[in-house]
Amino acid sequence: MPTHILKLHTFALSTIAVAMLTACGGGGGGSGGGSAKTGFLSGTVIDGYIEGAKVCLDVNSNGACDTGEPTATTDSGGKYKLDTGSISTSGLTVIAEIPDTAKDSDDNGLTLLAAGKSAYTMAAPATESSVVTPITTLIVGKVKTDNLSAATAKGRVLEELGLASDTNPYEDHVAAGNSIVQGTARQLAAQLQQAQKNLPAGTTPQERLAKLQEAVKAMQDAAGSVALKSQDADPLNLPLTLSTVATGSLFAYKMPSAMGKQINATAMLFTPKSVPPPGGWPLVVFGHGTVGVAQSCAPSVTMKATGNWEYASVVASLLSQGMVVVAPDYEGMGSSAMGVEAGHPYLDLGSAGRSMALAAVGAKKLMTTQLSGAWATMGHSQGGHAALAGAQFAGLAKKQEPSLNYKGAIAIAPASNLQMSLNTMWSGIQASSLNPASYATGYNAVEISNFYAAYVVKGTQSTPAPLTPSDVFGARMLAVYNAKVGTECFSSFSSSVSTSVGQYAVTNGATPAGYTGFINAAINATNVTRVLNSNEPGQMKLPGNTLIVQGSADTTVLPSSTRALLATMQSKGSQVTLSYHDSVAATHGGVLAVPAAQAAVTNHLNSMFTAH
The missing domain is CATH 1.20.120 (Four Helix Bundle (Hemerythrin (Met), subunit A))
Structure with a gap:
């Protein structure tokens, strides 16, 4: 949003090991919450509705559709029906093998291959087989790879995906019109496709699901880990406003991309030129406004080149108040020397949320006890959208770094609606x-x-x-x-x-x-x-306490859009306050300099970081 006009490690599995990994019921809780069924199983295979998928009841629990197992092929609506006879489904899994000749209803009649996609495998608990989706696949995977009960696995998956705790993963989210779940499922499908594509040559169908789940787990476990820290003596070329109060560094951290790959993302880390207080500094993850979508437009790149950054004074103010600031460049933006690859998914909620939340994880891993663990998100315009998205993924941050304790957000003129x-x-x-x-x-x-x-x-x-x-x-x-x-x-x-x-x-x-x-x-x-x-912020109850700042003279993020956002957040039960400034000076960028807005931001930060 404009700021003024607007090698994976794999291992051979013995037959017994495969069976243990792929048998539902790991962790003592089974793969599904329903009762055992006999006779028929029916349901729908969904990213969009998948036509041409081979679906089976995995009777021998080897992770593949074998001869003799109840099998069907999905129709144009993604539907399947399995004649299971007298087989008890308790503890079993439904497998959907999706070839690249299958069709996804999202792709306007194209096969996966023609749409630039690839073959992949999904799964669902047989006792919860009304839908087979990327989300149910993750739940089955967590039961196996993390040895969790089905209920615990479901909760973990929803939290890590930034979905509301009351989200029903066994619902047809397309028919329900749940755009947030649809968007999440699309990105997960891309992750599953990428992971399956990367499996070693010679992987057998019986090995595929287990290895696929291990691959996804490896990517998830790496999220937020520090991949690289710049060794440049002056990696950021700080403007005077910042250099007088802070030292700056640049690091890259691991995150899943919107297209399902594991990538490097970069973030600038600003530390006060003072001794950490007892217990450590609080952390603010700051999201910048729109700078472009090209890789070279990243603030860390342009500041290094010019010694300027339009948010220098805002960030300097936070540092002067005794806070560490980490500012992500966002996915697809940043120096190729830091391992960044081009491709910025502008205003993509999942990408923005992970960029923010995992930057906090990376900062905490770097600074350890110098940070207290208390953290908040803050941003302007596109960064306001990112601040709210970061709140949505606070659970992911805590899963990756348990010492992190999310407090809330400040979203200034946030992109929404x-x-x-x-x-x-x-x-x-x-x-x-x-x-x-x-x-x-x-x-x-x-x-x-x-x-x-x-x-x-x-x-x-x-x-x-x-x-x-x-x-x-x-x-x-x-x-x-x-x-x-x-x-x-x-x-x-x-x-x-x-x-x-x-x-x-x-x-x-x-x-x-x-x-x-x-x-x-x-x-x-x-x-x-x-x-x-699917990319609208605030559509679930957000943790912590949120402040939204809006100016009346903003012609880029319209006041009406922000009021609609506020109403949505309130309806979801989020703790949120609007600080509205009626002034000709309260433009899109001008609101940052309005004294009353600055005071509101300071007060909100103090209340978050002093609350027990």
Whole structure:
């Protein structure tokens, strides 16, 4: 969101070991909470609905569909029915072997292979077989690899995925319209596909599920571990505002990407130039606003090159108050020398949440007892969205580093309700086109809305649910998108959008609504709505105490969008307060300098870190 205009280790398993790993009921609790069934088992295989999957009841508990076991193939709606006869399902697993010739309903009739996906295997407890999904696969896996009861495994999985504790993983989330679970399932499917693709050549079908589960566990266990610490004598080139109060370092930590790979992500770590207090400093994970989506736009990269950072004074203030700050660059942004690979999933909730939460884990592992363990998230604009996403993944942070104790969030002008904002802007653009005196206001909204939309669409290209740019943009904005969005950072790209709009505005008969930019109907299409809704923050009860700061003169994150976010969070039972500032100075970036907003932030931090 703009800040002013807007080798895996594998091992051979004996037949007995395989059976032990793949038999449901590890940990003394079984794989499912239901009772044993006989006769028939039916259900649905879902990422989207999967057609052409081979489904079986794994009677011999070897993790594969073998001759003689009850087997079926899913239809176009992902449905299957197994004739289990007199076989008791207690302690057994339903396996779904999904070849690359299968079709996912999310892919508009394409096979997995044609959609750029690959074969993978999923599972569900036979006693909870109404759906077989990536989430049920993780639950089965945790029962086996972590020796947990089914109930405990379910709770752990939901927590690590940033899902509400009352989420029913055995529900058809597509039919229920649960966009958050849909988005999570898509990313997990990508992780399962990637893990299966990476299995050693010669892996037999009977070994596949067990090794797949071990691979996923290895990735999960590594999340938040420090991969690399920069040995550069001056890794950040701190601006004076920061160098007077802090020392800075740069490190890379492991995290799962939105596409299911294990990647390096970078974060800047700022430590006060003082002695740690008894018990250690509290930690703030700070999320930056939009800087672009190119790898080179990362704050750690641009600050090293220029000695400047627009959030230097904000972060310096936190350090002056006795807090350590870690600031992630986010997934896909940062130096290739630190092992970062390009591909930033802009405003992707899971990616942002993991970037923030696992940066806290990395910081704690580096600083150990110098940090108290108390931590909070804070951010502006895109970073406000990340702060709320980080709260959602606080459970993951604690699982990876038990000494971490999450306190709450500060979200300043947080990106939210993107579809609502774009629709509101479009209505304003149409209205302004009726009166030449309002054209300037209309063209400003055209620039802001197209800037937003371009980064959102580009961000989806690094996720399992990419949007097609030509479906979303008209000719003029599509030309800018294709030429500029993936290479230009914030200022340059905003200028490119402005130039395109300006060139149009001087043509005969031009009106703001006539600019061939984002297509409003496309923004409201089912596939776009599904993507946008799955990345909305605050749709579950968040831990800790949240403060939202909003300015009345913000034309980038609209006050109406923030009020809708507030209402959603309150309806979910989150402890949340709005600090609203009615002033012409309280613009998108200006609100950061409003004294009353600064006081609200300071008071909230003090209340979080002094509370027992």
